[in-house]
Amino acid sequence: MKKNYAFNLLLILISTVTFVAFTGNKNKQLYNPSTDTLRYEGEKHLRNIRQLTFGGNNAEAYWSFDDKQLIFQSDWSQLHNQGCDQIFIMNSDGSKLSDGKKYQLVSTGKGRTTCSYFLKDGKIIYASTHQSGEGCPKSQMFSGGRYVWPIFDSYDIYIANKDGSNPEVLIGGKGYDAEATVSPDGKYIVFTSTRSGDLELWRYEIKTGKLLQLTNTLGYDGGAFFSRDSKKIVWRASRPQGEEAEKYNELLKNGYVEPKSLNIFIADIDGKNVQQVTNLEGANWAPFFHPSGKKILFCSNHHSLAQGGRRFDIFMINIDGTGLEQITNSGIFDAFPMFSFDGKKLVWCSNRNSERKPTRDTNVFVADWIDNPQEVDINFKPVK
Template identity: 25%
Template sequence: MKQLKKEGTLKIHLLIVVMVMGFWSCNKKNLPIAYSSKESKNREIYLLDVENGTKTKITSYEGADGYPSWSPDRKQIAFYAKYDRNKTWSIHTMNSDGTNRKRLTHEKNRWDSAPTWSPDGKKIVFAREYKDSVGMWHEEIWMMNSDGSEQQQIKQLEGIAPSFLEDGRILYHSKSPNSEICIANSDGSNIITLTNNEVDDWQPKVSPDGKEIAFISKRDGNQEVYVMNMDGSNQKRLTFNKVDDWTPSWSPDGSQLIFSSETDKFFDIYMMDKDGSNLKRIVEKGSQPSWFK
């Protein structure tokens, strides 16, 4: 019986591998989306086939998994998982079929989240948040090798939601309150501030051609998706919802954006053209989407 169960599990993993490999030869718009969902008992990571709507669960964890991020070679996903009754968040990696799960960070009572890969796949940058012994809230940016070694804080940077640009610089939003979208060198030097508002601008993501940045902002009273040029010019509002929107992500060809939007129960994931048109819901009970690059 155990052997049959093992063989059945192996077949499922092989099917997921075949599915993911098959996407590579598809039109770029149809490459899969990784996202987190509470469709099952716990928050797990799923893959969505954009073309036919097929969903595949690739994690099975007693806690919560989320913030999936594809590696440049498309073979791995970085993500976070929660421990200690959600008091500790840690960064992990796994193969794109959910196998070979590895925990990379282990600091207790720290919230490690939003991992993203360097363009060469050798580094992972992530956010760390926590309250210290005197009650001060910290928002830090850390970097490590993709195997979890050589973890170090980029001490000049205060903020979260970091990601690499193609030239190796880091895009992030600065510490709350009044977070702004910023770019800095990987050592924390030469900080460039792109936005300037009395409210928070959060969660920046650069377009595949490196010319635009999608982000979220509360500047018009509600948290919506915006886009701007890489130098901060031409800032435009794309969504007009009554609820808060989160975590924009670009399609591989840069023609579309996906994002999550709050509901009374959880979140739903929406897709739209990069000018805000053709808005449609693609996932119920899903959040933190990341499009396969």
């Protein structure tokens, strides 16, 4: 009797090991490199890249707290005819929304909008100029021979229901208020404002409405995000000096900023313990914390300045400034990275397409994030 019991137990153990080994091998075969047509050689941290928009300029796509949806800005003519960016929501897996459409307009359709984000309760925030006029505010791409970004004083930060209904000013007043993002713990909003006379970071406490100025050094401080534990912020900043400081002030007075010399900084969420992470030439911007909190992804053209600086890639770096690593390798434009809240996926915007043809369209892409690349990732080569 004991012999039969031992024999049966042995059979069960053998079957279990065989099943695990079989399913393990099967799981390893789930990734098929030949179908990853949007992936480029050298992109060892990205798998199963999917394109979610298909025309125009689509940017700053950010995850909902449950990772099911993305909110983004777009000037795509198939979505609206306003002529400048409006805010939309879409499902992160590319499926249709409950109304049967793939994209839902959640801004007013008036003015110009930018920098949208989900709140933890499901509501949304975004910056808009619509209160000062229904049309797109006029701007120019170059000022005094310099490539510039417009800083519209008419931007205020609005809060609305998830479907875009009942928009109300959340953060407003005189000057530019935009570039708002939300802490993962749902307590704070960090944004950029000219309310103090310069482009500085401010923190807004959602429960009380209390404001705290986080930066006070001359230069553009913007595009801030919180770490996953909500204890730190990361942002882009310029630190002009001498003649460059004079030119910076002159441009800002005329409503512009030159995104030419930017580097990445981190600090505690009260603005203390500021640390410069990058010390690279060119424009280093669009930073986002790795889920570990020990690394940062950001966009940069420092490696293409000798060729004109038009190529932008996403890089990763340790928060102490070491270990710089290139993440994207399309040869064109890749920016605005954000990790999903479960840390498994990355969303970003790129000029890439499966035909690998030149285009000025900037679209939204999502990929599986591979923290520890395997041989299949390291040796990946696209099918031509």
